């Protein structure tokens with residue numbers, strides 16, 4: 001969305017400090033074509049206007065405001081074009097001529113073309129360069145307008161449905177038609193053809209409600225089923241008289257005058273989702289011994305927990321609907337013949353803690369050749385004895401497959417990204433050519449665009465995943481308008497104001513991660529192993545370093561040894577900070593000790609760095625480094641044992657999309673310090689439910705941790721206060737129960753919403769088909785996969 005208003009004042013602002021501005025712009029342009037980030041601009045302004053007072057004067061007011069909101073500037077002398085981000089999702093683009101300081105407001109497309117001049121001038125000027133514009137299909141579909149509403153899609157879709165179905169009585173006809181389509185195994189649900197108009201439904205509801213109200217509340221549905229059938233009602237309203245009456249009343253109120261709250265409530269009660277397919281294609285998907293293997297991390301934990309919680313919630317809903325249906329969830333992944341000792345070579349596996357949920361592994365290649373998504377969809381339909389009701393994709397690969405299969409089968413589709421790759425590497429779009437042989441971004445970003453546009457709804461873990469923060473653009477927001485010079489220009493990749501975006505944050509399994517104070521539940525059988533793991537003086541394949549003073553509290557961190565996780569950073573902060581070293585010990589879980597054992601470039605580098613830091617800061621005696629751990633029950637107890645020392649958890653990542661370890665630690669009652677870059681900044685309220693730390697400012701962060709432990713020494717109640725603060729936050733916002741409720745409600749409501757915007761959806765789908773066939777398939781075919789390169793469109797987590 002571009003609004004020119006805020007930059008209208010730029011010419012005046014430049015005029016006010018013309019002398020200095022001319023010098024600054026001369027400096028910006030004298031180095032020739034380049035892309036500058038805010039920090040570069042600020043540095044060059046500082047060097048140009050050396051006098052501090054003078055500089056502050058220039059930067060005060062409008063110009064300062066504009067520059068502070070600038071994300072980047074493209075320099076193509078004599079012009080400098082600024083991409084200005086006023087608020088999450090709200091951008092303006094302006095072009096300034098360096099000599100005259102004349103200002104022109106330009107469109108986002110012109111900005112992209114201008115930026116391309118830096119990388120590929122011929123392509124930028126070629127009027128036949130490929131432009132991708134998904135936005136054209138959204139004309140006529142309602143959108144949000146406020147940054148603050150982003151991520152609350154379901155709430156707004158309920159409002160939009162309200163206005164579509166309200167007004168004249170016949171406006172509600174699409175809802176009646178939709179109810180008439182509901183059935184399970186050939187058996188009609190909710191209503192039958194006797195009630196096929198709004199008027200008939202309204203009348204029948206009045207009669208039926210009077211009838212069921214007269215019965216004792218707990219009268220089972222079967223006792224009055226026959227009577228309701230005579231009036232045109234089928235099963236699905238409730239399991240007893242009271243629940244049936246409530247559902248009928250909600251619908252009656254909607255028919256009389258729709259309102260969003262009733263709309264949402266009604267869709268949450270509708271019997272529509274029983275068979276769910278979750279695609280998670282990359283990495284190793286298994287229930288044991290997979291974490292830490294290439295491309296395998298928190299996402300697996302997320303999906304397994306999600307499935308367990310979803311099955312439980314579906315069973316509850318089915319009971320409340322008065323139905324006798326078995327839910328089924330299939331997590332579809334790839335079968336890996338050489339499974340390194342885990343079960344990734346097994347076709348089917350029951351998911352632990354469930355009765356009706358399985359992992360289905362489909363081989364990518366058989367003697368018949370490479371299998372396509374269709375082979376998976378045939379298997380799914382065979383196992384489910386029909387089409388699924390909802391398909392959920394995960395990550396680039398899973399989301400792409402989910403989009404293809406959902407479109408083929410005509411099923412409602414949700415996508416989950418956890419972390420989109422585009423924002424992980426600065427300017428990965430304009431530099432795609434240089435990075436493609438290593439990361440295949442051309443393929444990956446194309447797949448991401450296809451999936452996010454095809455999806456009926458998108459589940460994110462935090463607001464920042466969609467639209468970032470005041471200072472930083474969101475992951476989806478970075479797909480709004482971008483260019484890969486030489487490949488295509490996405491003038492409208494996605495719209496973060498689309499009501500398909502929803503925040504549903506995950507939780508942690510509370511039977512595994514619970515507070516250390518819940519003594520009777522503790523997994524005592526692991527305690528001697530944990531004692532050995534943390535405190536023995538021995539160094540072996542599992543642990544190195546030791547803790548000389550075991551009376552000190554422990555600061556603990558656990559992560560894959562990726563550069564972005566910044567575990568080496570934390571080790572260095574600790575090494576440097578004497579005060580912190582005097583107060584606490586450091587325990588790290590992650591990676592291996594022998595870099596040659598790792599298959600991952602980044603991990604190898606981190607391992608070497610860890611060894612170097614242990615040497616440099618003489619950390620033995622104060623640091624224990626334990627290799628990656630795979631037993632979540634033992635890990636749960638480990639967090640609690642750290643809490644027993646009145647320690648803390650530290651998550652120092654340079655950027656973290658969500659951060660499951662943060663909520664595992666908080667569930668265990670550990671005061672938690674987590675990065676202010678990404679999801680954890682939203683999970684934790686600084687100083688109330690934990691603390692934010694700045695991964696780019698190690699001294700400040702390590703001092704903040706040291707201050708906490710000093711305060712705890714002075715007042716032991718402070719540790720308990722923070723521990724409780726964290727637990728309160730978790731129970732209010734981050735549980736799987738809250739998550740599954742939201743996701744199942746989305747599946748139901750968006751299933752109807754997509755019928756209401758059918759025409760736009762169909763047009764967009766045809767465009768997606770073309771993009772997939774002409775662009776994606778070509779890119780995928782050209783991939784050369786070597787040992788050194790990562791799998792096609794994969795990501796790590």
Ligand code: UDP
Pocket residue numbers: 291292296297298299301558559560589590591627628629630631632635658659660661662664796797
């Ligand atoms: N984990 C683990 N062993 C390790 C490191 C991590 O079991 O050695 C688990 C951790 O408990 C969490 C998940 O892996 O459940 C990591 O998820 P997170 O969201 O923190 O990061 P990701 O790896 O997905 O980037």
Ligand code: LCN
Pocket residue numbers: 298299302418419461506656657658659660661679797
């Ligand atoms: C991927 C990530 O990068 C983490 O931040 C998340 O916590 C994890 O997936 C689960 O959503």
